[in-house]
Amino acid sequence: MVxxxxxxxxxxxxxxxxxxxxxxxxxxxxxxxIGLMDKVCGFESGAEPYTLEAAxxxxxxxxxxxxxxxxxxxxxNADKVKNDSFVVPKVV
Amino acid sequence: MDLCELRKKLDGGDIGAVELTKxxxxxxxxxxxxINSYITVCEAxxxxxxxAAQQVIDKGGSKPMTGIPLSVKDNICTNGVRTTCAxxxxxxxxxxxxxxxxxxxxNENFVMLGKTNMDEFAMGGSSQTSYFGGxxxxxxxxxxxxxSSGGAAASVAAGLCAAALGSDTGGSVxxxxxxxxxxxxxxxxxxxxxxxxxAFASSLDQIGVCALSAADAGYVLNSICGRDCNDATxxxxxxxxxxxxVGSDISGIRIGVPKExxxxxxxxxxxxxxxxxxxxxxxxxxxxxxSLPSLEYAVSAYYLISSAEAASNLSRxxxxxxxxxxxxxxxxxxxxxxxxxxxxxREVKRRIxxxxxxxxxxxxxxxxxxxxxxxxxxxxEYADIFSECDVILTPTAPSPAxxxxxxxxxxxxxxxxxxxxxxxxxxxLPAISTTxxxxxxxxxIGMSLIGRAFDEKTIIAVCDRFERDHERRECVL
Numbered sequence: 001m002v003x004x005x006x007x008x009x010x011x012x013x014x015x016x017x018x019x020x021x022x023x024x025x026x027x028x029x030x031x032x033x034i035g036l037m038d039k040v041c042g043f044e045s046g047a048e049p050y051t052l053e054a055a056x057x058x059x060x061x062x063x064x065x066x067x068x069x070x071x072x073x074x075x076x077n078a079d080k081v082k083n084d085s086f087v088v089p090k091v092v
Numbered sequence: 093m094d095l096c097e098l099r100k101k102l103d104g105g106d107i108g109a110v111e112l113t114k115x116x117x118x119x120x121x122x123x124x125x126x127i128n129s130y131i132t133v134c135e136a137x138x139x140x141x142x143x144a145a146q147q148v149i150d151k152g153g154s155k156p157m158t159g160i161p162l163s164v165k166d167n168i169c170t171n172g173v174r175t176t177c178a179x180x181x182x183x184x185x186x187x188x189x190x191x192x193x194x195x196x197x198x199n200e201n202f203v204m205l206g207k208t209n210m211d212e213f214a215m216g217g218s219s220q221t222s223y224f225g226g227x228x229x230x231x232x233x234x235x236x237x238x239x240s241s242g243g244a245a246a247s248v249a250a251g252l253c254a255a256a257l258g259s260d261t262g263g264s265v266x267x268x269x270x271x272x273x274x275x276x277x278x279x280x281x282x283x284x285x286x287x288x289x290x291a292f293a294s295s296l297d298q299i300g301v302c303a304l305s306a307a308d309a310g311y312v313l314n315s316i317c318g319r320d321c322n323d324a325t326x327x328x329x330x331x332x333x334x335x336x337x338v339g340s341d342i343s344g345i346r347i348g349v350p351k352e353x354x355x356x357x358x359x360x361x362x363x364x365x366x367x368x369x370x371x372x373x374x375x376x377x378x379x380x381x382x383s384l385p386s387l388e389y390a391v392s393a394y395y396l397i398s399s400a401e402a403a404s405n406l407s408r409x410x411x412x413x414x415x416x417x418x419x420x421x422x423x424x425x426x427x428x429x430x431x432x433x434x435x436x437x438r439e440v441k442r443r444i445x446x447x448x449x450x451x452x453x454x455x456x457x458x459x460x461x462x463x464x465x466x467x468x469x470x471x472x473e474y475a476d477i478f479s480e481c482d483v484i485l486t487p488t489a490p491s492p493a494x495x496x497x498x499x500x501x502x503x504x505x506x507x508x509x510x511x512x513x514x515x516x517x518x519x520x521l522p523a524i525s526t527t528x529x530x531x532x533x534x535x536x537i538g539m540s541l542i543g544r545a546f547d548e549k550t551i552i553a554v555c556d557r558f559e560r561d562h563e564r565r566e567c568v569l
Contacts, residue, residue: 007445010445010448010449010452011445013448013452014403014432014441014444014445014448015407015410015425015428015429015432016429016432016433016436016441016444016445017429017430017433018433026441026442026445029442029503030442030445030446030449032503032504033395033442033446033503033504033507034446034449035504036391036392036395036504036507036508037392037395037396037446037450037459038392039388039389039391039392040389040392040393040396040458040459040462040463040466041458041459041462043386043389043462043465043466043469045465045469047465047466047468047469047472048465048468049461049464049465049467049468050464050465050467050468050471051464052295052325060321060324061321061322069188069189073188074188074413076186076188077184077185077186077188077413077414077415078412078413078414078417079411079412079416079417080412080417086412086413087412088412088424088427089421089422089423089424089426089427090423091423091424
């Protein structure tokens with residue numbers, strides 16, 4: 001059973017915030033969705049949990065210096081930039 | 093006109109690359125106001141690319157995709173061209189690099205007409221979760237296109253491009269292709285590089301093709317497949333030659349029809365798929381019933397795995413380095429929360445919440461690990477079927493396209509509608525969808541042919557044979 005306390009906890013983990021009305025709506029949605037997901041709890045077999053097969057590491061790029069993207073290009077999509085850096089709220 | 097024929101006409105000078113591109117751009121102007129298949133149309137860039145392509149053609153140096161106008165789904169990064177994932181979060185995002193699939197097409201001087209509409213972050217089966225408003229089905233604009241590559245499929249169906257790149261995490265190329273009456277190819281996991289495909293669920297995502305025929309889909313796949321040092325999950329198995337069996341004799345092919353897929357489908361869908369099975373039998377194929385017993389668990393397992401991966405992949409969107417940045421939030425944590433809450437739509441939030449639920453201590457083993465066990469089991473059941481069959485025939489969706497507004501707001505109904513497609517991604521297999529009939533309402537019905545890993549060649553040939561004998565109905569716009 002999903003209650004608003006659990007929904008609020010998941011919202012915190014998800015870095016999301018909801019108004020009281022949105023929280024109630026999301027709690028209903030999550031109750032319905034997790035009701036569907038409960039199906040997997042009844043699955044019984046000796047199967048091991050699947051892990052994506054290991055990549056062919058021989059194909060990894062050679063470990064050598066290459067020029068990166070210009071920082072002006074990288075910064076172009078940031079909303080707030082100053083002195084060639086991303087701006088964040090004061091942390092300390 | 094198929095892509096091989098178009099190639100001949102371009103190379104023979106019967107049609108110019110610029111003239112062809114302008115024809116498509118003109119159709120987009122005339123019809124896409126209603127269909128809404130494109131989020132961004134790249135008119136000036138497309139004409140410049142067509143001019144460059146024509147120069148290559150004139151020098152006799154054309155490659156398969158030179159001068160061919162395609163659309164590209166808006167979750168595939170394109171250098172200098174806005175790539176939004178149909179989300180407010182990336183509304184103004186302009187990538188600084190091309191996805192590998194796009195780079196490969198550019199190396200052949202293709203023409204990119206624009207970026208197509210989709211469900212936000214590819215999460216949905218109707219494309220109605222797009223921040224830019226959903227696309228409409230060219231067969232009847234009161235109906236959904238399917239999703240998440242709804243814009244890609246609609247752009248092909250409406251003749252607004254020659255073919256389209258989409259992406260398929262749980263059916264997102266095949267299902268909209270079925271709804272819009274075109275052909276949708278989801279390659280084997282590892283066939284096409286995911287570099288530059290904005291990640292949803294990394295172990296399931298794969299770039300695919302919407303086209304007017306199986307042969308066209310294979311033709312495009314030939315140009316985008318292959319090893320990529322930027323994606324370690326691309327396969328070392330040699331790729332290409334996907335259309336080499338087109339036109340060959342398919343008698344003797346063993347086709348399995350898993351009964352569980354038909355049980356949940358509408359009578360119209362079931363009848364159309366069984367009629368297709370009879371058609372193949374008449375050609376000398378062996379058609380026999382088979383079983384995928386764990387199908388009943390597939391939707392839940394898929395949503396747990398894909399949402400867990402999405403919760404992780406989408407954690408990068410903080411509004412600071414790129415993406416929507418809120419004007420609210422006094423401190424770092426609050427800024428991230430405000431930006432994400434304003435930037436993501438409701439369905440994306442549901443998936444992130446579900447993913448974090450599945451990964452929470454206390455739920456992890458019962459939900460996430462059991463979903464992974466089911467994944468192992470489904471892969472085994474497919475391997476068992478392929479020990480006796482060459483191809484598997486299923487419906488692409490339990491029903492044809494439905495009216496806009498009917499079920500998009502019910503997440504459980506939407507998720508359950510993915511039952512026919514998700515196992516292919518869970519098992520990493522290739523599959524192709526084509527039209528096998530039309531409903532009483534005139535909407536296309538899709539069937540899927542699933543193949544062994546890296547055996548796209550066979551499903552394309554088997555699909556092509558069907559398409560040659562079953563003409564698709566044109567959309568009347």
